Amino acid sequence: MATADVIAANRLTKRFGDFTAVDAITFNVARGEIFGFLGANGAGKSTAMRMLCGLSTPTSGSGTVAGYDIATQSELVKRHIGYMSQKFSLYGQLTVRQNIALFAGIYGLKSKEIKERCQALAESLDFTKEMDMPVAILPLGQQQKLSFSVATIHNPDIVFLDEPTGGVDPITRRQFWEMIYKKAEEGTTVFVTTHYMDEAEYCGRVSIMVDGRIQALGTPSELKQEYHARNMDEVFRRLARKAQRQ
Amino acid sequence: MIGCAIHITNVSKAFGTVKALDGISLEVNRGEIYGLLGPDGAGKTTLFRILTTLLLPDSGSATVCGFDTVREYTDIRRAAGYMPGRFSLYPDLSVEENLEFFASLFGVKVSDNFDMVAPIYNQLAPFKTRKAGKLSGGMKQKLALCCALIHRPEILFLDEPTTGVDAVSRSEFWDILTHIRQSGMPIFVSTPYMDEASRCDRISLINSGRILETGTLDEILHRNSMPLLAVKGENNYHTLLALRKVEGVKTAFLSGEYIHVFTEEAFEPATLSAIEGVREVKVIAPDIEDVFIKIMGNGNS
Structure with missing residues (x-):
């Protein structure tokens, strides 16, 4: 890969008819970085993320993810990323082991590797009898930890996390962030969206989208200083209140 | 009633x-x-x-x-x-x-x-x-x-x-x-x-x-006030792992840009400042999440 940047977006734009959902956003994310992608409902986060994952073609502008062009090499992009969303990530009726095998297979792992990863995950998640239980009966926190592990089972260059920690208890939430830090330490870049601004404080850098544009970008400390705010919640509210879209 | x-x-x-x-x-x-x-x-x-x-x-x-x-x-x-x-x-x-x-x-x-x-x-x-x-x-x-x-x-x-x-x-x-x-x-x-x-x-x-x-x-x-330290390191993941090895540290958890550390009563906060890579150590008042974690922890043990 030519640069150390895992994401490079250059005036990335998506229009639906005469509505500009994402309006010429430019930003870079470096390898191993934890990048928070914030914005109010309807600010354009999901549309931008779909483009970065190779699921939607930009109207104009360009971008690379893991070194591949998101418009012309979207299949290669998909193979080098992981994706986890709170809404859908695992099959509840399948057991833990079956879910791991299914996703590892989709990501192209060989059956021998799958067996090894199953073993390694059982240890790191502290699952013993859980491996052969249906996922649906596990507590939500354990499901989310498993879901993150599955999304990164192929050691992708970057993992996209779409509101990963909604509703979990505070202990599990901190353990979840510890998993994220560990993965980033191992070199996986983490791209995360959240509505909860205390979570933004865990990120190395954050961007805040308003009406399709990136209005602010920096480390949480820089943004708090720039907006004379005590916390990220204040920064966010100051920016998002200016939104015109409904 | x-x-x-x-x-x-x-x-x-x-x-x-x-x-x-x-x-x-x-x-x-x-x-x-x-x-x-x-x-x-x-x-x-x-x-x-x-x-x-x-x-x-x-x-x-x-x-x-x-x-x-x-x-x-x-x-x-x-x-x-x-x-x-x-x-x-x-x-x-x-x-x-x-x-x-x-x-x-x-x-x-x-x-x-x-x-x-x-x-x-x-x-x-x-x-x-x-x-x-x-x-x-x-x-x-x-x-x-x-x-x-x-x-x-x-x-x-x-x-x-x-x-x-x-x-x-x-x-x-x-x-x-x-x-x-x-x-x-x-x-x-x-x-x-x-x-x-x-x-x-x-x-x-x-x-x-x-x-x-x-x-x-x-x-x-x-009711749940307790000694709590907030620690920030150059790399919080490394610092977190280091803190857990320190004697007198009961629990250490990531909490936003800081790590929240519960310690034994007589613990001297300066001990943590001496750890390599630690940039900041301060005494803070626990917030409601810290309290929730503490009580949850008590219930489990």
């Missing part, structure tokens, strides 16, 4: 082998916003369903506005406004059609009770012909609140009204609740988000079907 908006005595409910609620007791007074704070799976929705007469408790009893939830359920259904956690509106009906529909269920006219919802509904008025399914998250919550208020209830039940809503809409929603409370209407509200505790008059922390703590936010913080 007379005058209590909600009175819950030792309510339990199991689903198969899972104890969803395990001996819950609490009281909600007139004119207060009472918050039930806990993670998914704590039992919040089960308690709401029992109080709104949609589910029978296995044991224990509860009254709402003085009516028994089992024997006098029809009275409660008239008296209560209920906003369930999942989107409860008809997505194919417009904003105004939804409001009219819910009014008609209770045999009232929107025009007779419009004062109840006017401040909220006026924010939605520009979109009144839009289908409810096409509204943004924040607007859906506002419409659902209007529909729960339109029959002029005596008490309001809101089950996770702010889940999945962005920070600005969330804050606006709490402003609305504070305004409604001024009319004297008691509001029983649940949330998985600890930072919303400061918007409630009193709260209960709930986990695994049991109440962990009850009181005002200040009371709970005061």
